[in-house]
Amino acid sequence: MITNMQDIDKLRSAVQDVHVPLEVFEYIDGGRNPQLYTKDCMEKALTKNEQVNGRIDSYKRFKAMLLVELSHVFPNEMTRYRAVREELS
Secondary structure (H helix, E strand, O other): OHHHHHHHHHOHHHHOOOOOOHHHHHHHHOOOOOHHHHHHHHHHHHHHHHHHHHHHHHHHHHHHHHHHHHHHHOHHHHHHHHHHHHHHO
């Protein structure tokens, strides 16, 4: 047992900079496989990504609809606006 502990101590420097999220220990304490932590994180990230992409698409559609409606109500101003936007691009 002492030899095994010495072997572990020798390997300490190889894993000294490894940072383990506290949630992994919660998984272990809860009797769950710590590898599920990575899977759960990926699933949460994918879900959040879908939500954000949905918001981006909604804002793009809103902008397009707003520009169309503003063009109907303020045609001269929107023509000037588009000219200025083209100069800036």
